[in-house]
Amino acid sequence: MANTNLFHGLRGRFLPPADAINEAGGTAYALGREHRLAQYAATGCLNGTFYASAEAQLDAVMALCEDVDPAFIAKTAVYCRERGYMKEMPALLLAALTVRGSQYLPAVFGRVIDNGKMLRTFVQILRSGAAGRKSLGTRPKKLVQQWLNTADERALLSASVGTSPSLADVVKMVHPKPAQAWRAAFFARLIGTPYDVSALPPVTQALEAYKVARAEGRQAPVPAVPFQMLASLDLDAQAWAEVARHGGWQMVRMNLNTFARHGVFALPGMADEIAAKLRQPEAIARARVFPYQLLAAYHAAGEDMPAVVREALQDALELALANVPLVEGRMVVCPDVSGSMHSPVTGYRAGSSSAVRCVDAAALVAATFLRKQPDTMVLPFKEEVVKLTLNPRDTVMTNAQKMAALGAGGTNCSAPLAWLNHRRVSADVVMLVSDNQSWMDARHGETATLREWERFRQRNPKARLVCLDMQPYATSQAPERDDILNIGGFSDSVFQIVAAFAAGQLQAGHWVGEISATAL
Known part of the structure; x- marks a missing residue:
């Protein structure tokens, strides 16, 4: 023995x-090159972490993009946007493809750039030179033009919220040639050139009419536009309550502090009304919300958030467990x-x-x-x-x-x-x-x-x-x-x-x- x-x-x-x-x-064990790129893309937000700076992350990602097959870069960008819900990193990988792997851009662009904020982030990264170039180039420019010329009115309105660059800056960079009169009027209004007000699309017309009514001291229904577009209009609590009532489930979840800041919860019955919306099983199922999103909302809730709303977030989290597999x-x-x-x-x-x-x-x-x-x-x-x-x-x-x-x-x-x-x-x-x-x-x-x-x-x-x-x-x-x-x-x-x-x-x-x- x-x-x-x-x-x-x-x-x-x-x-x-x-x-x-x-x-x-x-x-420790070093991860392979593809695994390292996926790890950075799925967890990195180009912010500093406990052990690494934002600059170190950026340098590491760009170095890996030099070594990894461009097809994998393209797939990682899509995966981390569609399944990981990441923002800056998929846009950075897309920008890297403009330098190495541009043949994959047409297939990937629309899946990564799925809203106006992502479009502006992509343009910002390209113009910064972080991806190895400071101009958009022919193919990226055409893809940005295509997005602008095919996005619907609501997508364009959402995209017009934000700066550095603003949507107006992007339009001036790429000079889209719209085929519809409403789109031409929308872009002209955006960049400050003459346009026919009657040619504007309906929601944008409603926004302009609302501004005029407020300037004249008249009452008018709050238009269904991104709430950030109304923030500069000094809305009263009743108007903000209308925004909350008509907003989608995800929009309400993400903007609870905004409603609290503008006095919505002080209105009789509004805290209960918003809480009822947050814990609605059908709305949670449609939104395909998972526990992490609700944890984020709970932690972000300010001290003045009503208890009934906090409790509704906990109830929603319990209901969201139906989306978690065994x-x-x-x-x-x-x-x-x-x-x-x-x-x-x-x-x-x-x-x-x-x-x-x-x-x-x-x-x-x-x-x-x-x-x-x-x-x-x-x-x-x-x-x-x-x-x-x-x-x-x-x-x-x-x-x-x-x-x-x-x-x-x-x-x-x-x-x-x-x-x-x-x-x-x-x-x-x-x-x-x-x-x-x-x-x-x-x-x-x-x-x-x-x-x-x-x-x-x-x-x-x-x-x-x-x-x-x-x-x-x-x-x-x-x-x-x-x-x-x-x-x-x-x-x-x-x-x-x-x-x-x-x-x-x-x-x-x-x-x-x-x-x-x-x-x-």
Whole structure:
């Protein structure tokens, strides 16, 4: 019989050694080029993070765009816009394609530039020179012209909100040649040249009539235009209440503070009316809203937000769980509550940092699975696993707040796996929700996370590990393989990816494979 002390742990010697140092100074595995680009695109907002500046992110993305196949850049831009709901990064990747991969622009442009704000962001990035050019060029110019000449009136009105550049600036740059009289009048009004008022489209005419009526002190119905276009008109609370009444579900969710600031909730019955709209099941289903969007609205709500509206957001979050798929088997979800996770999930930007922190988003993921699948085990961790008792019947918001309030500490991604191994716990899916910047368990050879996972797999040979990374960094604690998925992002699309992985439905390459399979 072989000496068990001598050969104990021999299996671990064949695990791949760590080949990188992460941002916190710990050992890690470098992600491949395509995976790194996808990670930046799905999590980066061109803002500073706990460990990396906005400039460093921009430089990293542009360097990767030089090395990665342009077809993958195009697919990543589409994926991160359509499924990750990102803004600046898809526009940046589209701008990169104008320099390298312009043949993919016609197929990708309309899917990434799906509203006026994205159009202005794309033009801003191109004109800045960040993508390697400062002019639009022939093909991009034609695509911008095409957008302007095909967008409907409401899309153009929405696009006309904002500056740097304004929609008027874009029109002056590309000189669209509209085929319809209403569009020609709209552009002329936009850039300040003579136009026929009677040729304006109906909603724009209503806006002009409303301005005239207010200037003359007359009452007139509030036009159905983007509310930002009315902000300069000094509307009274009653007018803002009309905006709220006629606004869509998503618009109301996103502008609760605006309504509060303009006295809407002080009007009799308006707080209850808006709360009723927010918790309407049919509207939530139509909006396809997921928990993260409601968490963001809840955290953004100011102190003067009525309690009934705050409660409606919690009710809406519970209703939105219907949009979250079930995951096969028993789950263990491990949210990281360490110090670096207390930074804004979209990074630092002066005056506009998100109120949602990485730890809030991680706790939300864990609380969502617990509410959806009550047998889920939740193990918050920092240096070690933090003892916390959660009730699956409590609301997602309540449990998420309990986890997010656990306090900061060092990062040890292997801690929950070691905890499971010590207690010989069995599970089908283990999910680490972290920024992956583990440093307290640094060691020679393989990472402690991979070593503990290998021990766990010896007892649970069909188990799968999901490493959900909240931030745009280029390393992982466990390298990609059949039983390990590395995925980036804090959008709600991660729930579908995790469910597909747990069911064995992802193709080779897992998350990068999903992006590669995007049709152009």
